Amino acid sequence: MAIKLTKNELxxxxxxLKMYRRYLPTLQLKKQQLQTEIRTIEIRAxxxxxxxxxxxxxxxxxxxxxxxxxxxxxxxxxxxEVKTSTGNIAGVSIPIFESxxxxxxxxxxxATPLWIDTAADxxxxxxxxxxxxRVLDEQVRLLQIELRTTTQxxxxxxxxxxxxxxxxxxxxxxxxxxxxxAAVVRGKISKKNLERAMEEAT
Numbered sequence: 001m002a003i004k005l006t007k008n009e010l011x012x013x014x015x016x017l018k019m020y021r022r023y024l025p026t027l028q029l030k031k032q033q034l035q036t037e038i039r040t041i042e043i044r045a046x047x048x049x050x051x052x053x054x055x056x057x058x059x060x061x062x063x064x065x066x067x068x069x070x071x072x073x074x075x076x077x078x079x080x081e082v083k084t085s086t087g088n089i090a091g092v093s094i095p096i097f098e099s100x101x102x103x104x105x106x107x108x109x110x111a112t113p114l115w116i117d118t119a120a121d122x123x124x125x126x127x128x129x130x131x132x133x134r135v136l137d138e139q140v141r142l143l144q145i146e147l148r149t150t151t152q153x154x155x156x157x158x159x160x161x162x163x164x165x166x167x168x169x170x171x172x173x174x175x176x177x178x179x180x181x182a183a184v185v186r187g188k189i190s191k192k193n194l195e196r197a198m199e200e201a202t
Contacts, residue, residue: 003168005175013172017165024157031154033090034147038140045136052129059122063115076105076116077123082131089139092146097135100128 003009083098102124107116 003172005172007176010169010172010176013165013168017162017169020157020162020165024154024162027150027154027157030090031147031150034092034143034150037089038143038147041136041139041143045133045140048129048133048136052126052133055122055129056126059119059126062122063119074123076107077120077127078103078105079127079131082135084135089143090146092142094139094142095135096139097132100124100131102127 003013079100080103081101083100084095085098087094087096104120
């Protein structure tokens with residue numbers, strides 16, 4: 001991009017450089033914060049999934065003990081609602097898992113084993129952990145989008161805008177310096193010509 005080689009442009013370029021240098025540390029800090037938060041949430045999601053898998057395995061083993069595996073089916077518990085609130089990390093709105101509400105299918109209290117209610121409770125717990133993990137995944141997805149944008153801005157400032165502005169400042173400074181030297185030289189030549197003309201006149 002062509003720039004004007006003027007004092008006003010030099011002033012504008014210096015102000016731009018000052019602004020880039022002021023905002024860059026904030027962007028770098030935001031980038032670090034987002035990276036840290038993403039790692040923390042990913043670890044939490046992994047823990048929640050491990051907990052869900054352990055509970056699910058115990059649940060299967062527990063049902064197998066009764067030897068009536070067909071008595072309980074996953075359809076007996078249905079997700080009615082997932083309750084979330086909104087949080088904020090580094091200016092990004094993220095969902096936060098609060099709880100889940102479930103509906104239970106009607107079943108004959110006399111025809112089904114006594115452990116069915118306990119099995120339904122356990123399944124609700126497994127489903128809750130699964131839903132929490134999904135909300136954590138959504139947090140990571142949203143933060144990664146912001147991290148990409150922030151990284152692009154950091155790179156733009158570090159690799160393009162700051163070097164470009166420094167180069168512009170140098171170019172304008174050299175040009176204005178050359179102009180000043182040329183003006184001084186012209187002034188001296190004019191003075192000598194004037195002196196010579198005065199000598200010739202006398």
